[in-house]
Amino acid sequence: MENKFAEVLKLAEKYKPDMSRFLRDLIAIPSESCDEQKVVLRIKEEMEKVGFDKVEIDPMGNILGYIGRGKHLIAMDAHIDTVGVGNPENWQYDPYIGYEDDEIIIGRGASDQTGGMVSMVYAGKIIKDLGLEDDYTLVIVGSVQEEDCDGLCWQYIINEDKLRPEFVVITEPTDGKIYRGQRGRMEIKVTTKGVSCHGSAPERGDNAIYKMADILKELRALHENLQDHPFLGKGSLTVSEIFHTSPSRCAVADSCWISIDRRLTAGEDAELALNQIRNLPAVKAAGAVVEMYTYERPAYTGLVYPTDAYFPTWLIEDGHPVCYTLEDAYKGLFQTEPVVDKWTFSTNGVSIMGRYGIPCIGFGPGHEDQAHAPNERTWKKELVMAAAMYAVIPSIYVSKYAAQMPEDTKNLVE
Numbered sequence: 001m002e003n004k005f006a007e008v009l010k011l012a013e014k015y016k017p018d019m020s021r022f023l024r025d026l027i028a029i030p031s032e033s034c035d036e037q038k039v040v041l042r043i044k045e046e047m048e049k050v051g052f053d054k055v056e057i058d059p060m061g062n063i064l065g066y067i068g069r070g071k072h073l074i075a076m077d078a079h080i081d082t083v084g085v086g087n088p089e090n091w092q093y094d095p096y097i098g099y100e101d102d103e104i105i106i107g108r109g110a111s112d113q114t115g116g117m118v119s120m121v122y123a124g125k126i127i128k129d130l131g132l133e134d135d136y137t138l139v140i141v142g143s144v145q146e147e148d149c150d151g152l153c154w155q156y157i158i159n160e161d162k163l164r165p166e167f168v169v170i171t172e173p174t175d176g177k178i179y180r181g182q183r184g185r186m187e188i189k190v191t192t193k194g195v196s197c198h199g200s201a202p203e204r205g206d207n208a209i210y211k212m213a214d215i216l217k218e219l220r221a222l223h224e225n226l227q228d229h230p231f232l233g234k235g236s237l238t239v240s241e242i243f244h245t246s247p248s249r250c251a252v253a254d255s256c257w258i259s260i261d262r263r264l265t266a267g268e269d270a271e272l273a274l275n276q277i278r279n280l281p282a283v284k285a286a287g288a289v290v291e292m293y294t295y296e297r298p299a300y301t302g303l304v305y306p307t308d309a310y311f312p313t314w315l316i317e318d319g320h321p322v323c324y325t326l327e328d329a330y331k332g333l334f335q336t337e338p339v340v341d342k343w344t345f346s347t348n349g350v351s352i353m354g355r356y357g358i359p360c361i362g363f364g365p366g367h368e369d370q371a372h373a374p375n376e377r378t379w380k381k382e383l384v385m386a387a388a389m390y391a392v393i394p395s396i397y398v399s400k401y402a403a404q405m406p407e408d409t410k411n412l413v414e
Contacts, residue, residue, distance in 0.1 A: 001395050004130060005332045011126045012388040019118045019383045020105060022046055026080075026114045027098050027107030033081040033148035036061060037300045043080065043117060043142050050125035052140075060156045061301045063142040064163070067124045070135035072402050074394050075165035076123075077348055078116035078172075078364075079146030079153070082109040083372050090374035103380060110378040111366025116171025117142050119365055119383050123390030136394045139163065143348060149295040149307065150185075151351030156305050158356055166405060167322045167359045169393060172347045173366030176382065178326045180361060181315030181412070182343040183232050184264040184350055186273060187293040189257055190215060192286045196247050196254040205252035209244055212256040214282035219260065222276060229266040232315060232342055232413070236263040259293070263346075266413035270310045311346055312354030315412040321401035322361045328400065329392045330363075334385070344368055359409040363389055 031039035040063045047055045047065040054066040063080075085095045085108060093099040098107025105115075120140045127133060143153035157163050170179075192212050197205030219239060226235035241259035246252065262273050270292060277283060278290045293309040316323065318340060330338040345368060349360040365382035 001392060001399060002332060004132065005392065007130055008126055008388045008391050009333055011129060012122070012384045012391070015122045015125065015387065016380055016384050019122050019387065020100065020380055022121070023105055023110065023115060023118045023378070023383070024098065024100060024107070026118065027105070027109055028096050030096060031081055031109070032084055033145045034297055034300055036081050036144045039080050040142060043121070046121050047124070047140070050121060051128045052124055058157070058161050059301060060153060060303050060305065061144045061299045062153050062157060065121070065124065065140040067127055067138040067140070068133045068136055070133070070137050070398070072136040072398050073139065073165045074136050074167060074397065075139045075141055075163070076120050076169040076171060076390055077141045077143055077154070078113050078120060079144070079348060080114060080117055080142040081144055081147050082112070082114070083147050086374060092375050104377045105380065106375055106377045108376055110376050111173045111370035112372065112376065113172050113364060113366065115365040115378040115383055116173070116386065119386035120171060120390050122387045126387060126391040132391060132395050134395050134398045136398050138394050139165065144299055146348055148297060149309070150311055150346045151348050151355070152295065152305060152307055154348050154351040155307060155355070158351070165358060166402070167361065168352050169390065170347050170349050170360050170362040171364035171386065172343065172362060173364045173368055173370065174343070174362050175367045176385070177339040177341045178323070178330065178361065178363050179341055179343050180318065180320070180323055181232060182313070182345070182347060182349060183235070184313030184354060185311045185346050186262050186264065186270055187309035188260040188262055188274065188277065189291050189293055190260065190277065190283070191255065191257040191289045194252065194254045194256070196251045199250040199252060202252050207252045208256040209253045211286040211288070212258060215280065215286060215288060216258070218280045218282045219277070222280065227265060227267060232265050232313070235265040235268050237261070264313045266313060266315065268313065311350035313413045314349055314353035314360065315342070316353065316359050316361070316409055317412060320359060320409065321404045322359050322397070325393055325397045325401050326361050326363055326389070328396050329389050333388050333392065345371060353409070353411065357409055357411065
C-alpha cells in the first residue's frame with residue numbers, strides 16, 4: 001500500500017470538482033428524516049456511475065453500495081438525512097442552493113453529514129481506478145432517520161438485512177481527527193398531573209405547571225453534579241421541550257410534561273439516568289411519572305421499526321486494530337501524526353458498537369460545530385482527505401490488522 005499513497009491523493013484531488021458538484025446536488029434536495037427518498041435515488045445514480053459492483057436499497061430505505069467480493073466485510077456509514085433549516089433569517093444563503101468558492105461549500109447537510117457520503121462514493125471510484133480491491137467486501141451505507149433516532153437504521157441493517165461487518169467507519173465530521181468513542185444519550189419524559197378549575201379562583205385546582213417548576217430547578221442542579229470521565233467528558237442534562245394541557249387560557253393547567261435530552265458518559269446507562277430523576281424530592285412530591293420515550297415514526301418507505309429512545313455510550317481502546325488502521329492510513333497519506341479524540345454529539349455508533357459490539361472508528365469531512373447551524377459549511381480539502389482515507393483503509397486493514405482483530409471488542413464504558 002505504501003507506494004500507492006501518492007497516487008490515491010492525486011486521484012482524490014482530481015475528483016475534487018466531481019465531489020463538489022455531487023455535494024451541491026445532494027444539498028439541493030431537501031432530505032429531512034423520513035423524507036430521504038429523492039436523495040437516496042441521487043446517491044444510487046452516482047454509485048452506479050462511478051462503478052460500484054452492486055447497489056441496493058433496503059426496506060427501510062437505507063442505500064448500500066458494494067465494492068469487491070472478498071471475505072473481510074468492512075462498512076462505512078454516512079447518514080443522509082438532515083435537520084431542518086430553522087429560522088431562514090439566520091442564513092446568509094439559501095440553505096438548499098447554498099454557496100461555493102474555491103475552499104468551502106455552504107448548505108444544509110454540508111458537514112452533517114452529506115460530505116461524508118460524497119467522499120465515500122468517490123473513494124469507491126478511486127479503489128476501482130487504481131485496482132485496490134483485495135480480500136475484502138466494502139459496503140458504503142447511506143443511512144436514514146439518524147437525525148430523528150440515531151442508530152435505528154443500523155438496528156435494522158444488523159437485525160433484518162443480516163449485515164454484520166468486522167468494523168465500521170463512521171464518516172460524521174471529525175475536524176480532521178480520528179474518533180474512537182462518544183457519549184450516549186437518551187430522551188426522557190417527565191409528566192405531572194393536576195386538576196383544572198377556573199383561573200379566577202386558582203386555589204380550587206391543582207396546577208401541574210407549578211409542580212413542574214420545582215422539578216425544573218432540581219433538574220438544573222442535577223446536571224451540575226453528573227459524573228465525569230477523563231476522555232469522554234461529563235454527563236449532561238437539559239430540558240429541551242415543555243408542554244401542557246388546560247381547558248383554556250382562563251383555567252389552571254391539569255397536566256404538564258417536559259422532554260429531557262440526557263447525555264450519558266462512561267458508567268451511566270438508562271436505568272441509572274431514570275432513577276436519578278425519579279429520586280429527586282420534587283419528582284416524588286409531585287408524584288411525577290418519569291419514563292423513556294419510544295420512537296415509532298415511519299420511514300419514507302412506510303416501514304415502522306419501533307425502538308426505545310436509548311442510545312448507549314461506546315468507546316474502543318486506543319490500541320485497537322481499527323485505530324491502528326486509520327492511524328496508518330493518515331500517516332501514510334499526509335505524512336503527519338493524527339489526533340485521536342471523540343465526538344461531542346451522538347452517531348450511529350450507538351447501535352453498531354453500543355448495542356452490538358461491532359467496533360466503530362470515526363473520520364469524516366467537516367466540523368462538529370457546523371452541525372445543525374445556520375450557514376453550515378464544509379471544506380473541499382477535507383472532502384479530498386476523506387476520500388483518500390476511505391480508499392486506503394480496507395487494504396491496510398486486510399494486509400496488516402485483520403489477523404489481529406479480537407473476537408470481541410470491549411466497550412470501555414461498561
